[in-house]
Amino acid sequence: MKNYESSALRNVAVVGHGDVGKTSLVAAFLYNTGMINRLGRVDDGTAATDFNEDEVERQISINAAAAYCEHADHKINILDAPGYANFIHEAKAALRVVDGALIGVCGVAGVEVITERVFRYCREFELPRAFWINKLDRDNSSFERVIEAINEAFDRRAVAVQLPIGVEKDFCGVVDLIGMRAFVYKGDGSPEFSEEEIPADLRDKAQEAHTVLVEMIAENDEELMERYFEAGELSAEEMTSGLRAAVLRRELFPVYCCSATHNIGATQIVGGILRFMPSPLELGEVKGSDPESGEQRAIAASPEASFSAYVFKTVIDPFAGRISMFRIYSGRLKSDSTVQNATRGASERIGNLLVLQGREHEQVRELAAGDIGAVAKLRGTHTGDTLCSPSEKIVFEPVTFPEPVIAYALEPKSRGDEEKVSGALAKLQEEDLMLRSERDPQTKELLVRGTGQLHIEVVVERLENKFGCEVILHQPKVPYRETVTANSDVRARHKKQSGGRGQFAECAIKLEPLGRGEGYEFVDKIFGGSIPQQYRPAVDKGIQEASAKGVLAGYPVVDFKVVLYDGKDHPVDSSEMAFKIAGSLAFKEAARGAGPALLEPIMDVEITVPDENTGDVMGDLNGRRGRVQGMNPGAGGTVVRAQVPMAEMLTYSPDLTSMTGGRGSYTMGFSRYEIVPAHLAGKIIEQVKQDREEEKK
Numbered sequence: 001m002k003n004y005e006s007s008a009l010r011n012v013a014v015v016g017h018g019d020v021g022k023t024s025l026v027a028a029f030l031y032n033t034g035m036i037n038r039l040g041r042v043d044d045g046t047a048a049t050d051f052n053e054d055e056v057e058r059q060i061s062i063n064a065a066a067a068y069c070e071h072a073d074h075k076i077n078i079l080d081a082p083g084y085a086n087f088i089h090e091a092k093a094a095l096r097v098v099d100g101a102l103i104g105v106c107g108v109a110g111v112e113v114i115t116e117r118v119f120r121y122c123r124e125f126e127l128p129r130a131f132w133i134n135k136l137d138r139d140n141s142s143f144e145r146v147i148e149a150i151n152e153a154f155d156r157r158a159v160a161v162q163l164p165i166g167v168e169k170d171f172c173g174v175v176d177l178i179g180m181r182a183f184v185y186k187g188d189g190s191p192e193f194s195e196e197e198i199p200a201d202l203r204d205k206a207q208e209a210h211t212v213l214v215e216m217i218a219e220n221d222e223e224l225m226e227r228y229f230e231a232g233e234l235s236a237e238e239m240t241s242g243l244r245a246a247v248l249r250r251e252l253f254p255v256y257c258c259s260a261t262h263n264i265g266a267t268q269i270v271g272g273i274l275r276f277m278p279s280p281l282e283l284g285e286v287k288g289s290d291p292e293s294g295e296q297r298a299i300a301a302s303p304e305a306s307f308s309a310y311v312f313k314t315v316i317d318p319f320a321g322r323i324s325m326f327r328i329y330s331g332r333l334k335s336d337s338t339v340q341n342a343t344r345g346a347s348e349r350i351g352n353l354l355v356l357q358g359r360e361h362e363q364v365r366e367l368a369a370g371d372i373g374a375v376a377k378l379r380g381t382h383t384g385d386t387l388c389s390p391s392e393k394i395v396f397e398p399v400t401f402p403e404p405v406i407a408y409a410l411e412p413k414s415r416g417d418e419e420k421v422s423g424a425l426a427k428l429q430e431e432d433l434m435l436r437s438e439r440d441p442q443t444k445e446l447l448v449r450g451t452g453q454l455h456i457e458v459v460v461e462r463l464e465n466k467f468g469c470e471v472i473l474h475q476p477k478v479p480y481r482e483t484v485t486a487n488s489d490v491r492a493r494h495k496k497q498s499g500g501r502g503q504f505a506e507c508a509i510k511l512e513p514l515g516r517g518e519g520y521e522f523v524d525k526i527f528g529g530s531i532p533q534q535y536r537p538a539v540d541k542g543i544q545e546a547s548a549k550g551v552l553a554g555y556p557v558v559d560f561k562v563v564l565y566d567g568k569d570h571p572v573d574s575s576e577m578a579f580k581i582a583g584s585l586a587f588k589e590a591a592r593g594a595g596p597a598l599l600e601p602i603m604d605v606e607i608t609v610p611d612e613n614t615g616d617v618m619g620d621l622n623g624r625r626g627r628v629q630g631m632n633p634g635a636g637g638t639v640v641r642a643q644v645p646m647a648e649m650l651t652y653s654p655d656l657t658s659m660t661g662g663r664g665s666y667t668m669g670f671s672r673y674e675i676v677p678a679h680l681a682g683k684i685i686e687q688v689k690q691d692r693e694e695e696k697k
Helices: 022-032 053-058 085-095 113-124 143-154 200-219 222-231 236-248 266-276 415-431 453-467 533-547 576-592 611-623 652-660 678-696
Strands: 009-016 065-071 074-080 100-106 129-134 158-160 162-165 173-176 181-185 193-196 253-257 285-289 296-300 308-317 321-330 332-334 337-341 346-350 353-357 360-364 366-368 372-376 386-388 406-412 436-439 446-450 471-474 481-484 488-496 503-513 520-524 560-568 596-609 627-634 637-645 665-675
Touching: 009 022, 009 085, 009 113, 009 266, 022 065, 022 074, 022 100, 022 129, 022 266, 053 453, 065 266, 065 353, 065 372, 074 266, 085 113, 085 308, 085 453, 100 113, 100 143, 100 266, 113 143, 129 143, 129 266, 143 158, 143 253, 158 200, 162 200, 162 253, 200 222, 200 236, 222 236, 236 253, 236 266, 253 266, 296 321, 308 415, 332 337, 353 366, 406 415, 406 453, 415 436, 415 446, 415 453, 446 453, 453 471, 481 503, 481 665, 488 576, 503 533, 503 576, 520 533, 533 560, 533 576, 560 576, 596 611, 596 652, 596 678, 611 627, 611 637, 611 652, 652 665
Parallel strands: 009 074, 009 100, 100 129, 129 253, 158 253, 520 560
Antiparallel strands: 065 074, 162 173, 173 181, 181 193, 285 296, 308 321, 308 386, 321 372, 332 366, 337 346, 337 386, 353 360, 353 372, 406 446, 406 471, 436 446, 481 596, 488 503, 503 560, 596 637, 596 665, 627 637
């Protein structure tokens, strides 16, 4: 592949709701520009950017995949991003490193939840964007209805640059509203089309749409507005330049029409990318910070500036090892060079530079500012890191993601595989920024956290397929705590005589409850030396060890204060161990008399639901002992804020999907601990006892 200068590059992400046809459109781009020799299809597992086993099997995109096509002496870098809620973080990471977005909308379903979410990401990254309405060959599809829905959802800046020729199964081509020509396809999946006059039955409609487009372009440019008033029309060249300027200012969003699986309209969208999407040079400069001082700085988005790049994705390849995918923001990068990882303060040796075409890759000698590439086997570089010239360091801000909302306990099928599973999870976490794994210090379970049930299922499949680790999933145990609700005053003695030196220790303590979240406090109020100074820390240690296993169900006791105020020792038989045991006995007796109570974790939950499902979700939250804190309108519907016990949220993901038809989403984070209602606490304690009896058998 030849080297491309920055001015000849375009970087776009293809995003949208799941099953809108993103991967099929990318396949059409590659086929029509001669990058592949057949039109890949998702249904038969031949799509270039869905190549992992789990993607082929499920027929959905799980990872953002890179591809490129060469057309009219330009190179278009394409990131095909997933559209399902469990993997939408991949789309956000992809949008972070491109210069424009193609947002897919289904011609039947219209604007959906993920459509709105990726639009918000585009707005966050200030990206020029265009819409493409797909599946116009399907029954009940409507170009006009969907454009109206787009404008209703995202304000009235989306403007048609094409009209479809034919309706539903008769869809066979597009009318270009700038050049006022028709492009008619054979409909057999081939890229061939004929350029024709606009069909007679569409001429009036096309002229009306052309006038709307001219007026929208003129409204955003005073000079063009004057010309339009003078001549009553704009030339094709004036429309193209005016629309391009408006797209780059994010004032207008062109709308295209297509059928990706039948390869109708894809070639015109490629032409639109070259005409209306910016080159990397048009970024002007890229903002970052100095890694040492933290002060803000910027670097010119030019191949002549010093080198800088952002690593946006890591892939663990069974043969090539770790592959780091990056976007170059300035300067040039050559094979066999040394760069600085400014995020981690270490140097990295660049081996062979790669450009990715789905699963395949090709080696290149050099990449210029604006290009997207990859390199294998970097030692310490991870997703979100900045690579730069050692002489002029800069750090780019990484993408921020919400915390995972669902957790499962993971158990290896073979007891000796614990280390193998932990190592495999560590590698998967390098690839997937929304995957977390940790050992719960209280329950001792290995917890795997992700965005939803589907996400965790994919992780389990990859553990088995890529690393040979077979595991079993369980619902995680709720990390309950215990506390005390009243004061208690006890005196405990530990005395043991077994021949020779015995054991003796006595301590008197007062146990008091503390406020929620205040933890543990130990106060030494002994006067006169009733317990020698060297033994008092042992009493504290005994209390802490005993409190790790409470008196109700064996959960840690929290939020209490112990005052040690009296005791006795023996000049021969007393020891640290004796006083540690006495402290433990005193705490257990005091806790039983201090109104012990079970605590449960309460979660802050924020749920985005379609307006029509708000009532169902509210009723369901009430049934989960949730307390609604408020409701606000959001881009994806209504945002419901509530506080709900964790125990009631363990199975929430599939239930929310069922209630909202997959359109609902939620985030969840820990808030605080609260006392479990008495009638539920009894059931929980009884269940814990039964489980322990079962474990003994």
